[in-house]
Amino acid sequence: MPAMVSVDAWMPEHRHGMNYKASVTALGGGRFRAQGLLFHMPGRWELVFEARGERLAHSLRLE
Ligand SMILES: [Cu+2]
Numbered sequence: 298m299p300a301m302v303s304v305d306a307w308m309p310e311h312r313h314g315m316n317y318k319a320s321v322t323a324l325g326g327g328r329f330r331a332q333g334l335l336f337h338m339p340g341r342w343e344l345v346f347e348a349r350g351e352r353l354a355h356s357l358r359l360e
Pocket residue numbers: 308311313338340
């Protein structure tokens with residue numbers, strides 16, 4: 298179980314990220330709470346999670 302994960306988001310088509318950095322708090326038991334993810338425009342965003350040097354990306358579309 299990773300001690301900490303990080304989360305970031307960007308818009309691949311626009312080549313920009315968020316205007317603010319998200320923070321992650323470890324809740325214990327392998328759970329984490331991310332706060333401060335501010336998606337400032339509609340379109341396709343990619344959420345990128347990192348833990349122990351591994352990356353997991355998840356795509357979502359905001360309208
Ligand atoms: Cu954009």
